[in-house]
Amino acid sequence: MQEKLGRREFLKGIGTAGTVLAGAGLLAACAPNSSEQQYSLGTAADSSVEWTDETDILVVGSGFAALAAAIEVKQAGVDVKVIEKMPTLGGNSTINGGDLAAVGTKLQLEAGVSDSFELMQADMLKAGKNYNHVERVKTVVENSKAAVEWCESIGVEFTKLNFHGGHSVPRTNTTKNATGSDIVRAQIEKFEELGGEIQTETILKSIITNDSGRVIGIAGQKNYDINSGQGTPIYIKANKAVILATGGFSNDVQMRQIHEPRLTDALTSTNHAGATGEALREALKLGAMDVHMDWIQLGPWTSPDEPGFGYTPQFCERLVGHGLMVDPKTGKRFVNETGDRKVRADAMLSLGYSTLVIGDDVTVQRQVIPRILEGGMAAGVILKFDSLEALADNFSIPKEEFLAEVQRWNSFVEKGTDDDFAALIQTGATPTQTAPYYAAKLWPKVHHTMGGLVTNLKAQVLNQNLEPICGLYAAGEVTGGTHGAVRLGSCAVTDCIVFGRIAGQEAAKEQA
Amino acid sequence: MQEKLGRREFLKGIGTAGTVLAGAGLLAACAPNSSEQQYSLGTAADSSVEWTDETDILVVGSGFAALAAAIEVKQAGVDVKVIEKMPTLGGNSTINGGDLAAVGTKLQLEAGVSDSFELMQADMLKAGKNYNHVERVKTVVENSKAAVEWCESIGVEFTKLNFHGGHSVPRTNTTKNATGSDIVRAQIEKFEELGGEIQTETILKSIITNDSGRVIGIAGQKNYDINSGQGTPIYIKANKAVILATGGFSNDVQMRQIHEPRLTDALTSTNHAGATGEALREALKLGAMDVHMDWIQLGPWTSPDEPGFGYTPQFCERLVGHGLMVDPKTGKRFVNETGDRKVRADAMLSLGYSTLVIGDDVTVQRQVIPRILEGGMAAGVILKFDSLEALADNFSIPKEEFLAEVQRWNSFVEKGTDDDFAALIQTGATPTQTAPYYAAKLWPKVHHTMGGLVTNLKAQVLNQNLEPICGLYAAGEVTGGTHGAVRLGSCAVTDCIVFGRIAGQEAAKEQA
Secondary structure (H helix, E strand, C coil): CCCCCCCCHHHCCCCCHHHHHCCCCCCCCCECCCHHHCCCCCCCCHHHCCCCEEEEEEEECCCHHHHHHHHHHHHCCCCEEEECCCCCCCHHHHHCCCEEECCCCHHHHHCCCCCCHHHHHHHHHHHCCCCCCHHHHHHHHHCHHHHHHHHHHCCCCEEEEECCCCCCCCCEEEECCCCCHHHHHHHHHHHHHCCCCEECCCEEEEEEECCCCCEEEEEEEEEEECCCCEEEEEEEEEEEEEEECCCCCCCCHHHHHHHCCCCCCCCCECCCCCCCCHHHHHHHHCCECEECCCCEEEECCCCCCCCCCCCHHHHHHHHECCEEEEECCCCECCCCCCCCHHHHHHHHHHHCCCEEEEEEHHHHHHHCCHHHHHHHHHCCCEEEECCHHHHHHHCCCCHHHHHHHHHHHHHHHHHCCCCCCCCCCCCCCCCCCCCCEEEEEECCEEEEECCEECECCCCEEEECCCCEEEEEEECHHHECCCCCCCCCCCCHHHHHHHHHHHHHHHHHCCCC | CCCCCCCCHHHCCCCCHHHHHCCCCCCCCCECCCHHHCCCCCCCCHHHCCCCEEEEEEEECCCHHHHHHHHHHHHCCCCEEEECCCCCCCHHHHHCCCEEECCCCHHHHHCCCCCCHHHHHHHHHHHCCCCCCHHHHHHHHHCHHHHHHHHHHCCCCEEEEECCCCCCCCCEEEECCCCCHHHHHHHHHHHHHCCCCEECCCEEEEEEECCCCCEEEEEEEEEEECCCCEEEEEEEEEEEEEEECCCCCCCCHHHHHHHCCCCCCCCCECCCCCCCCHHHHHHHHCCECEECCCCEEEECCCCCCCCCCCCHHHHHHHHECCEEEEECCCCECCCCCCCCHHHHHHHHHHHCCCEEEEEEHHHHHHHCCHHHHHHHHHCCCEEEECCHHHHHHHCCCCHHHHHHHHHHHHHHHHHCCCCCCCCCCCCCCCCCCCCCEEEEEECCEEEEECCEECECCCCEEEECCCCEEEEEEECHHHECCCCCCCCCCCCHHHHHHHHHHHHHHHHHCCCC
C-alpha cells in the first residue's frame, strides 16, 4: 500500500526520480527561484557586480572532464575560458593510471573479447552496491566506446587492453605511458590548437547568481597561492554557463571526517594537493544537492613510508593471491588478501597500524615489474631480507607465530584453498619459501570520493527541488551517482570524458 | 606524510572536525555570510517581510525532540510557538515503540545490570559502522539516564527493561503502553501546563534570513491540507531562533531514491504520512550541510499485506532463531534469519518479491504475544495451516523442496548449529514439526533515515564552512550523525530527548 503523500506543489508532476535525473520532459529547462523562496534566496543583481573579465562559458578545473567540456564548447564555436587553481594543469588526471573502461573498442575486438552494455552496467552496479544512479551508468556505458574514440581522435594512443578486478571481461584501454597524462596532454594540445587558453593559479571562491537565481559568473582570485591561500580578487562573468569540473575532496580532512569520521589526518591521500572540494561546497551553498558523500574509497595498497600513490600499490597488487599479508603485532594474517578495497582497508583501519605484504623471491621475480621493484627498493619502501627470521626481526614480529603462519599459508597455496580467510589462491601461485624475501608496509590512503553534486543526464546541477540550477553544469569527480557506493577501477576516466563532453555540448546551447 | 593543503582562509584555525562539531572555542557564536558570499547569498532584509505572527523561538514539529525543546524554552521563561503540519500531534513519535536506551537507570539497577557509557557508545559505533559522529554519540550516552528521568519527571512511566538486538546488555526502558504516545502525551500535558500552545496544520515552506544570513523567521501556511498541499500564507517572525524537529524523509520516494535508488515506490514505509523531509530541504537550500543521507534503514519484518508497521514485525521478530524464513519460489531458506536488519532487507530486495516467515504451533504459542497473534490473524496477515503441505499450496511453494528444507532446518535446530546461513539458533528453540503452522509474508518497508542536517553539540545547524547558521537549531531524525550507518534500536528516542532539550536550552540563550 502506498501512503498518500502530501507533496509540495512544486514537486508535483515531476514523475520518478529516474525521469528527473534524465532531465526529461516535464520541467522548464532550468529553475528560477520559486516564489516560496523569495525571502530566503534573493541575490544581488547582475548590475551590482563589477566584472573584471567576461566569457560565454567558464570551465573550472583542468582535468579530463574540464578539458573534454572546454574542447566541446570551443568546437561549438562558443567562447570559453578555463581556470585552474593550481600552478600546474590536470589535477589528479595526470597522476591517474590512464585506464578507460569501455565496451566494443578496437582493442576488445582485436582480443576477441565478447562484451555488452548490459554486462558493464551490471558490473558497475554490483561494485556500486546498487547505489548508482542507473540512467547515469547507462549513459557512461553506452558512450564509453565513443569516449575512447574521441580520445584517439585528439591523438591519444591506447596500446593495451587490461583486465581490472570487478569487471567481468577485459575492457580497460590503457594509454601508452600507462598514466592519464597521455590524455591530458592530448586534450591541452587540442584545446590550444582550437585557440583556447587556460589560466592557472586562478581559484573559484564563490558562484554568483542574479536575482532570479541564474548563475551568471564567479568571484575568484588570480595569482592564487595554494599555500598562503592569497590571491588578487577577480569577478568573471559567464554569459551562458559555469561548468564545475573541479574533482573530489580526498585531501580535505575536515570535510571527509564529517562524512566518514575515521578518515582523520592519520590517513594521507593518493591525490594531488588541490583535491579539497571548495567548488563543490560553493555549489552546495547555492542550494545544490549532494549524494553519496560518505562513500570515500581508500586504497588499501599504499605505504605510509612514501608520499602519494608511490611504488607500493603495484608491488602489493601483483602479490595478492600469491603472497600473504600479516599483522606485525601477532605474526598472523588478518584479512582476505584478494578481498575488495573496502574489505581490506576496513581491516587495516580496525587494526589501527601498518601491516605487511610479503613475497618470496620466486613470486616477486615472477609477478612484480622490475621498474616497480627497483624503484620501491631505492625509495626504501620495499625491503629485502635473507630470511623470514630477519624479516620478523626487522618489523618486531613474534617469530614463532609468524613462521608457523607462513607454513600454514604455504599449505593453503599447495592445496589451492585458503581455509582461514577464503582468499583466492591465484593460478601459478607458489609457496613463500625461497630467500630473499620482500616486504612492504601497508596503510590505507584516501583515493577517490564517490559522492558529489547531483546532476541530470544533461550534466545540469540539480537543486533541492530536483530542478536544474540555471547556468550551472558539473562533470567528473565533483559529481556523484555514477559509481554508487564503490567505484569500479577504470570507470572514472570514462565518466569524466563522457559527462565532460555532455556538459560542454549542453552548456554551449544555453542562451546568453 | 600529510600533504600541504591550501586551505580556504575562513577554514583556517578551526581545528579538527571533532572540535567543530563540539561547537567549541575558536569560532564566533554563529556565522554571518562571509564577504566572499556577498554576491551569492544576499537576502531580503527583515523590513521587507510583512510578518503575520511573532515569537521568540519557533519550534517546527511536535514529536519527541520538538516537545522536549519547547518545554525547555518555556521553562527558561522565553516565548515559544510550536507548529505542526499534520492535523494530529506527534508524528512518528506516537507510533514509535516507546523504547529509550539508557545507562544506569533505575530499571537497570533493579535488574542488577552492569552497564557503562563506554559500552553503550561502543554498541552504537559498532552498529553505525563507525560512521557516527563520536562526540555526538558520547553526548547522547552521557545524558541518557537524565533523559529517562526527565521523561519520568513529566509523568512518563517506564515499566519494563528490555533487551534489544545489538546492545551488549538490557538497557531499553519501555513505556507502560509500549508506544511513544505515552511520552508524547506527557510532553504535551507538560507544555500546556506551562502555558504553551501548538498550532496544527501549519507548515514551514521556507526559512527567512536577514541580509547578514541570520535566520529571522519562516514563511509557511496555516490551515494546511496535506492532501491538496494548499493553505493560507503566513510569515512567522522568530526573534531568537527557529528549531527544526521535523523528522525524516522515509515517505518521500523521490528524495530517498536519489540517495538509495532501489527504494522505489515498490516499498512503502512504517512512518506516518508526513515524513517527507521538506523542512530538511529548506535548511539545505540555505547552505546547511547534510550527512549520511544514503543510510536509510529498512525494516525487514513488515508485511506487504498491512499498512504501516502493523502486526507482522512483532510476529516475525519473536520467531527469528526459532522458525525459518523461506523463498516461496524455491522452497528454500535464503538468509540468516538472525542477521541484522540490513542483511535481511538486502536479501529480500535482491529477490524482489515477498518471502515468508514460518513457525509451528509449539514455537508460536511459546514466542508470540497473544494480542499480536490474534490481531495479525484477524487482519489476515498471519495465516494458519493444518499442515506444511497446505501452507505450501497456499503460497505456491515447490512442495518437495520445501518439506526437505524444513527437515534440514529442524536438523540444525536439534544440533544447535545452522550449517547453511549461520543463523543463531536460540536457546529453547524446537523443531518446526507440530501443526498448526503459522506464516506471514515479509517485504521490507522504509523505517528510518539515519542522515540529515549536520549540527554541533549545541544543536546548531552548520553550514558548508562548518560554521553555525545563526538562529537555526535542529534535533531528532532531521539531523544526522548520531546513528552513523545503522541506527541501533531504542537509541533514536534517547537522541530526540537529549538533543531536543539541548536545542531548547541553547536557543533560549540567543539574543533577540
